[in-house]
Amino acid sequence: MPESKPQNCTITLDGQNYEFPVIVGTEGEKAIDISKLRDTTGYVTLDVGYKNTGATKSKITFLDGELGILRHRGYSIEDLAEKANFLEVAYLLLKGELPNKEEFESFDADIRHHTLVNEDLQNIFKTFPTGSHPMGQLIAMISSLSAYYPKALDPNRSQEAKNRTTLRLLAKMPTICAMIYKKSLGHPVVYPSNNLDYVSNFLTMTFKHVSDHEYQPDPVVVDAMNKLLILHADHEQNCSASTVRLVGSSQANLYATTAAGIAALWGPLHGGANQEVLEMLNAIKADGGNVQKWVDKAKDKNDSFRLMGFGHRVYKNFDPRAKIIKKACDDVLNKLGINDPVLEIAKKLEEAALTDPYFIERKLYPNVDFYSGIIYRSIGFPTEMFTALFALGRLPGWIAQWQEMIGEGQPIGRPRQIYTGQTPRSFVNRGDRS
Numbered sequence: 001m002p003e004s005k006p007q008n009c010t011i012t013l014d015g016q017n018y019e020f021p022v023i024v025g026t027e028g029e030k031a032i033d034i035s036k037l038r039d040t041t042g043y044v045t046l047d048v049g050y051k052n053t054g055a056t057k058s059k060i061t062f063l064d065g066e067l068g069i070l071r072h073r074g075y076s077i078e079d080l081a082e083k084a085n086f087l088e089v090a091y092l093l094l095k096g097e098l099p100n101k102e103e104f105e106s107f108d109a110d111i112r113h114h115t116l117v118n119e120d121l122q123n124i125f126k127t128f129p130t131g132s133h134p135m136g137q138l139i140a141m142i143s144s145l146s147a148y149y150p151k152a153l154d155p156n157r158s159q160e161a162k163n164r165t166t167l168r169l170l171a172k173m174p175t176i177c178a179m180i181y182k183k184s185l186g187h188p189v190v191y192p193s194n195n196l197d198y199v200s201n202f203l204t205m206t207f208k209h210v211s212d213h214e215y216q217p218d219p220v221v222v223d224a225m226n227k228l229l230i231l232h233a234d235h236e237q238n239c240s241a242s243t244v245r246l247v248g249s250s251q252a253n254l255y256a257t258t259a260a261g262i263a264a265l266w267g268p269l270h271g272g273a274n275q276e277v278l279e280m281l282n283a284i285k286a287d288g289g290n291v292q293k294w295v296d297k298a299k300d301k302n303d304s305f306r307l308m309g310f311g312h313r314v315y316k317n318f319d320p321r322a323k324i325i326k327k328a329c330d331d332v333l334n335k336l337g338i339n340d341p342v343l344e345i346a347k348k349l350e351e352a353a354l355t356d357p358y359f360i361e362r363k364l365y366p367n368v369d370f371y372s373g374i375i376y377r378s379i380g381f382p383t384e385m386f387t388a389l390f391a392l393g394r395l396p397g398w399i400a401q402w403q404e405m406i407g408e409g410q411p412i413g414r415p416r417q418i419y420t421g422q423t424p425r426s427f428v429n430r431g432d433r434s
Contacts, residue, residue, distance in 0.1 A: 006021065008021055009032045018041055023057075025057075027062050046418050055413070060397070061397070063314065068315055068317050069320065070235070072093060077324070078324060081231060085226050086229040089230045091107050093234055111198065112192075113194075114167050114171035115171045115192035116175070117172050117179070121141065121144065124140065124141065125137070135262065135263075135266040135387050137180050138180060141179075142173070143255055146253050146256055149255070154253070155253060155254060162254075162406075165253075169395065170396065175192055177389070177391075180385075180388065181206050184382070189205075190208050191205070200217050202392075204217060218335065221332060223331075224332045227325060227328045228389070231321040231368055231393070233394065234394070234396070234401070235397070239265075239269075240261045240270060241397060242264075243260050244257055244260065244264075244398045245405045245410075245413065248406065250413075254402060257398075258395070261398045271390040271391065271394070272386075273369040274309070274370075274376070274390065275383050276309070277309035280309070281342045281346055282383075285345055294307075294349075295307075308369070308370075309370030309373065310365065310367065311362070315367075322366055322367050325375070326366070329371045332378050338378050340377070342377065353366055
């Protein structure tokens, strides 16, 4: 790639010109490097929500919301979802290249070696009140791993030590997610079966009963879960990835850093959106199932109701992940032959969004949260587990973001603010205050 000529941006403040470099990414993205703005001019920028702030350079994921492009390390999400499995994509995110046969087998074997969790972790579940949300439990369980592996508290140990922590997290996350589900039912835990692949092992730990020696996950379900995990694996500098980088920049250990990412993911504006989709569908069902009524409510500008799972704050024309997962959704529903009134409502809403001019003109297409919620429900996951499943898929992306940040020795994150509070005033003794 030929080198481009250095560019500068001139900013005029208080009648004086200041030059700042322009950074151009490999996909043509442009940024003004204002790292020295405050030191040079005394000014800071104000960007509420960081919507126009590039907090880092990254080689992991490229996203173009206008064109509906998502690539990991240069590979399109379409190719990865169609041709790779989740562990291959995890390896790609973490190491920068797809593994060859020997590399994959070694990576897979290392993860299988670490799938068991310490038996004492089960005692933690006893302290959770009945009905505790899976995400609250997942945050606590992942954070608690730092107590079982105290040598991992220093993120600057050897590369071998960091790799071992990464393998442990990838291996134990599905085991812990399955434990959370089993404990919610009062069922005994099903231990990992390391003769199974990553996704089949997770589904077996989740849905197999200890006395059922014949259980085998349906290949169509395994394929759909692989795709769902791949589609959630990383998504550039989103809320949870930025949280992981910010918390990790304080030199917090990877377990605590990941727990912070899970906490950020929990919100309904981020990873909790697929749960919101199913809650909306259940509300429509409880109201009698009249889909057109709710479509009309969504179109009424005076009505506060909004359809969950439609449109996207980044993708302006279409979500490339939704196109992929729609087919997987159709495959699962057709294979399992499920007769579910909630899923019938979902199909009618999908049809309305894809054919109604109101939704088409506003680009309110069904997004990945819409389809993922339908798939999870059809497989048998309760609504409360959806965001934990999102976290399972996002884990390698978080770790890759953390690795990149630590590897580059980035400084601790410390945003600035514009203070709008009281100016200096004198202290008044309590008895003299009016």
